[in-house]
Amino acid sequence: MHPITRRHLLRGAAATAGALALPGVGRAAAAAPAVAAAHADPPHRWVGAGPFTHVHDPSGPARHRYLNDHTLIKASGRWHLFSIVGDSAPPGDSPDSSAEVTFAHASAPDPYGPWTPHADALSVDRSYFGEEHLWAPCVVEAGGTFWMFYAAGGRGGAAINLATSTDLFTWTRVPSGPLFRGIAARDPMVLRIADAWVMYYTELSAPHGRHIVSVRRSTDLLNWSAPETVFTDATTDTTPSVTESPCVVERDGWYYLFIGPRGGYEGTDVFASRDPFRFGLDGYAGHVPGHAVEVVSDGQDWYASAAGWFRQGLYVAPLDWRDTPPPWQSADNPVAAPDVEGRLTVFALDAGDRSMLRRVQLDPESDTWSQWETFGGPAGAVPTLSRNVNGRLEVFSLAPGGANLHHRVQRPDGGWHDWEEFGGPAGAAPAVAQGGDGRLEVFAPAPGGTSLARRRQRSPGSLTWDAWDGAFGGPVGAPPVVAANADGRLEVFALTPGGAAIHHRWQEAPGGAWAAWSAFGTAAGAAPRVARDGTGRLTVVAIAPSGLAAFHRRQSVPSGGWGDWQHLYGWSAAAPALAPSADGRLEAFALSPGGARLGHRWHADTGGTWAPGEEFGESGVPLAGTPAAATDATGRLHVFAVTPDGRIRTRVQERPSGGWRPWAAFGERLVAPLRSGSPAY
Structure with a gap:
């Protein structure tokens, strides 16, 4: 008989299991009476x-x-x-x-x-x-x-x-x-x-x-x-x-x-x-x-x-x-997106007071940037971003401790409206996407992941929003992710409590009613990610329990069914970051646990075949979390990553869909080096 080793016990492939509880079925509902009674006064x-x-x-x-x-x-x-x-x-x-x-x-x-x-x-x-x-x-x-x-x-x-x-x-x-x-x-x-x-x-x-x-x-x-x-x-x-x-x-x-x-x-x-x-x-x-x-x-x-x-x-x-559940962090740190004028804009949290910082790309051709400026805060998590149908950038932020959500909308002239209350309390900064009807939809977990709520713009580009739907789903084991199908129907993916499975729910028509939650397969160790490539097909990536591997699953046709789960990376700290290059081919970036190695793979063709990949990190420079990637007005991808001491490093494509320049410092301001996908304290 061979001895059992820790390596053997960590080896295995993820499998389909579990079920996402429907609205009204919370964590305590599944507990036996003896346990439920024990949760009386005082609470844990x-x-x-x-x-x-x-x-x-x-x-x-x-x-x-x-x-x-x-x-x-x-x-x-x-x-x-x-x-x-x-x-x-x-x-x-x-x-x-x-x-x-x-x-x-x-x-x-x-x-x-x-x-x-x-x-x-x-x-x-x-x-x-x-x-x-x-x-x-x-x-x-x-x-x-x-x-x-x-x-x-x-x-x-x-x-x-x-x-x-x-x-x-x-x-x-x-x-x-x-x-x-x-x-x-x-x-x-x-x-x-x-x-x-x-x-x-x-x-x-x-x-x-x-x-x-x-x-x-x-x-x-x-x-x-x-x-x-x-x-x-x-x-x-x-x-x-x-x-x-x-x-x-x-x-x-x-x-x-x-x-x-x-x-x-x-x-x-x-x-x-x-x-x-x-x-x-x-x-x-x-x-x-x-x-x-x-x-x-x-x-x-x-x-x-x-x-x-x-x-x-x-x-x-x-x-x-x-006394309250700690909120989750965004899986991206920092975050970036084009503003109403097409200028790439980066947001991060200050290392000292956790105020929100903003930096804007002034000239994409020369890649010159503004200085860091305070944009609000303090914040309880890295914000999430989305663009309205008219191109205006919208920022969604979580207050310290998850007390409330706030948002701030860009004006048509490039300036910004004041911060406004958006709801709460919440367990994370929300996931946001624009549907086929042009309206933004927001999805946020309650503190502790006990439920999942949804909110939608009243009309495309509107400054007003419908009331929250607090019974959209849940409980969840991590913040959800959302993306638009090629036909404009939104699709939400959520991890079940304990990571037993990923489930998804989608609109039956752009801007329309939602189908019931359905099993999407694979036990997972953290929140998944999703992105759409140039063919219109969605790809979902997730890490296995323990993080010993990352897997991906791609739509077989745009807005249609799904292929099987396939291996993408070895050890990964979180689900790899995904971003499409100018030609529509996806690029993926995966950080190893501990942050010593950053892997990079990309679609070798429009059929979704992944190239073998390369070491993408900077020699001897560990990272504190999975990097974020965004495209500027020239079509070049920018990757932003934070080191354990709070310094942002960036790497930019030489040309759209081309090779990469060396890593470079991105300003002198120190930002909070938050670990991807972890709760924030």
Whole structure:
């Protein structure tokens, strides 16, 4: 029997599953009575985090290394870190997890450091009951002894092992061998609940079954009960694992389960429950934009730590307990579109006060730009843009915390009307598109994604709007996307809660009634994207759960049926950005988790065949999120990307549909480096 590895468990193709709930069927409606009753007074808190600070790098002068699943414990006034450690792979690639055979050890006076590295805490012992790797340590203290639980597969299958120490430096395995074995048992996390020790861990419901979080109980940390299932993922058995690194904490009588990768490789969802042995999608309580997240408190402040294959070391952020759901970010950062005079206009958020910034292309031929100017704000997310039937640009913005939506419309002379209230509260800046009848239509999720609302212009180019339709759909697991078919009918795509599937809904005639929601297929790890090419056909792109690949699906005929899902990229942080070149061929840009590699592919012909692609990023310059792309008045594409320090970089086509100039700085103003698709805090 071959040992189970993390690589094997992340491998798989996305499959069709799930259903988008109809209006009136909210998250709580699917809950059992016991859970519904437990959600009485007081309500759970909403959870967020950020920004993450890089606090510890295990690399040496000539050796780039990563940390992955880890644990933090405070003893004798000092924090200790124990973690999977390994050699980093080339940018954009994942390492071989079967080579993870040691646990790194470091200590610090504070979670933010400075961290002092120590000798490795434990190394694999292949003579110890077939141990072949070391994964996901968890350390607790009891009776003057430190207990390290860890996952160690081998010829006997997945196993949870135990080593003990009296000083956190010297560790000895218990002579009796594995505590228990499972189908895919790994990532143990142990805490005390009432009069028992409780271990949460990643598991499968059956061979090739669903991904679950299991729990076992013990009174002595050595003998553990039979497993119980506390969380079952909504996706099918063919998807990559999305119940890894379970971490449970208690606050004010509520238990919070942190699991991932969800929302991409570098994402962790949070679920709340009064019952620590029962969690579900109905208890969704927020998101932390990090991988293998661990949550700790020093008795006063709460912290989230993160690591992962695509980062070098440990990151720490303040954990944020909120009364309201944190809003999602736009998948684009910054955003750009032509204004009424055809001038390309870029909008971003200031790194300091999160005011909205605007910059205008003054001369497309020489590619000269205005200085950055303040356009409004502060804002809670990057805005979304659309053009009216008369060419006037319209900007839609989310207030801080998702309190309200606002919009601002360009005048015919190129100036701007004042900002106006547009509705709210909302869970994200809205998706906007112009339909075949010339009217703009706006689609926005409620806070927490509990429902999806729609609003339409009263007439083409009008400054007045119809009332909101709050029962357009939902709940949703990410903000929707919308595009116009070749015949002008709008089509909306939305991710179901938990990422089990993408569903879509379309107009039956331009400006007319809407068909019912229908399954569009594929479990997905984050919000999809959609664009129309020069043939009039739509293409939808999405990432698989965990972000290990990006897929695309294209209409077989304009405004018609759809082809099959096909592979487009390997590891991707979010759905690739799509933009048509002047000749109508789509170009796609995909960022790897961690931002080290930016891939570029394009239609080699009008039939939708994708060219093999190329490395498009700037050597040695990581990016903080998937770039945005827009076309100027000459027909050349511009790509805008933000680095982790908040600097915008841009790359422009030499000529329409042609090659590309080198990367260049885009102004000196620092902007907020928001991670694509993540909630904003």
